[in-house]
Amino acid sequence: MQGLEATYHIESTPDQIGARAEALAIEQSIEMPPSAVRQPEVLREVLAQVVSIQEAEKGYYRVVLRFAGQTTAFETAGLLNVLFGNCALQEDVELVDLNLPSELLSAFAGPRFGIVGLRQLTQVHDRPLTCTALKPQGLSPTQLAELARTFALGGIDIVKDDHGLTNQPYAPFAERVPIIQKAIAEANAQTGGHTLYAPMLTGGPKTLLERLQTAKQAGVQVVLVAPMLLGLPAFAELVQDLKMAVLAHPAFAGHRIAPPLMLGKLFRLLGADATIFPNYGGRFAYSTETCMNLAQAARVPWGHLRPTLPVPAGGMTVERVEEMVGFYGTDSMLLIGGNLLAAGDSLLERTQAFVQKVAASVGKI
Incomplete structure (x- = not known):
């Protein structure tokens, strides 16, 4: 058969x-x-x-x-x-x-945006995309918005919530999302940039609809979702009619399913436009072989499915940018969070150095 x-x-x-x-x-x-x-x-x-x-x-x-x-x-x-x-x-x-x-x-549509769509949203066509996270937990919406503004002024392509940010009392979803989106829009107006904000989307069916409405009203174009926390069937249905790009987070995905299959193929099949995974040499790393197999699973031609953007992460540093660009190529997005935030008062300069180093690394591939 x-x-x-x-x-x-x-x-x-x-x-x-x-x-x-x-x-x-x-x-x-x-x-x-x-x-x-x-x-x-x-x-x-x-x-x-x-x-x-x-x-x-x-x-x-x-x-x-x-x-x-x-x-x-x-x-x-x-x-x-x-x-x-x-x-x-x-x-x-x-x-x-x-x-x-x-x-x-053919029963699965796969990514609605894919690599090409994400590049159109960010207006980045000739280098890997850059990404960072808003953290630590415990900051107020205003404090998070200031961080987001600085990242946008520094030229980061996508500023995402830390995946642990959901609806905590100190940063409720309905309060923080409009404030952060507004701060990034103001920074874009100042620089002429196209930085996007990706809030973390969680909750059951009713809550998801409410938070999606909040995000849409604020002008959000990308959301961060942990497919395994939502449940894969719910994730697949969410993506079907969603007019936003989806950045998939691997939280709760550590089951006995090989990472290239789970994070590369299955997340792609069900609609993830980009997939985050722990890069080799990080604080909870996969092997280089697993990382490459995962990236290939996300991008290799597969029927009618658009390719998904691989996003190596997990304790990455600006000093490793050239190495990562050489390993993953231009169709990738580098996610650096803590290493930027550790710069303190020099956050803007550190962020700008990250963006510049990514651009400069392309010519060395």
């Missing part, structure tokens, strides 16, 4: 891996003993098949299963349940990749 192919990394032994793979195929498709199924068409059309088993390293195997596309119901929750439903509870299994047939891929 043609269908969805999923690749798993399974801990097992040579004598048990065959049975383990078959058990996984059953668990993720019909979820009952095949011998108890009385309808031959179910065994023929619904029961998942083991496509291949290869040893990955001692004690671990790379197993590819093929599922009938119709079992996903062509929707986000169904797809996730087929890929990593019950087996997410089994500690010997990691989901590492997927390959979607065209009929299933």
Whole structure:
């Protein structure tokens, strides 16, 4: 049968891996003993098949299963349940990749803006984009707005909320978003720049609608969302009709799904225009191989889906700009937060140095 192919990394032994793979195929498709199924068409059309088993390293195997596309119901929750439903509870299994047939891929629109759209919004076409975060927690809306103004005067392309900023009493969403957006707009008017503000969007369905309305009324064009905190089906539906670009944050995404698949392919499939991830050499880093695979998954041609902008982050410094531009290329966005804020009274100068160094690094690729 043609269908969805999923690749798993399974801990097992040579004598048990065959049975383990078959058990996984059953668990993720019909979820009952095949011998108890009385309808031959179910065994023929619904029961998942083991496509291949290869040893990955001692004690671990790379197993590819093929599922009938119709079992996903062509929707986000169904797809996730087929890929990593019950087996997410089994500690010997990691989901590492997927390959979607065209009929299933066409059910997902992917990024609405993508790399090209983000470049149009920021008016940056010949270098990596720059990004920073408003922090620390505990600042008032006025204090956050002053930081945002300085970043915008320094030429940062996207100033985002720290992902921990939601609706705290010291910085309520409805109060801080208009103030910060206004401060950035004033700085843009002063410099002729195009800095964007990305507020952190959280909450259940009712709260999301309320906060989206607040952001739209303020003139926001980009939002920061943690897809796993919202829930991936809710995230996918949110993006469908959203006329704002989406910067995806990896909070709560540390499940047994390989980062290139989760943050690169799945977030892209469900509509993220840019995806943040911990860069190698940072304070909680992925390996260089994982980072490159993630960036490639976000940008490689994939059917009708627009490419997603990779955003390496997590303790990055201005001193590493040239290295990161050389590693990721121009279709990326560098996110530096704490290293800029540590400049204190020299924040504007440090921010300007960051932006200038990114531009200068392009010619050295």
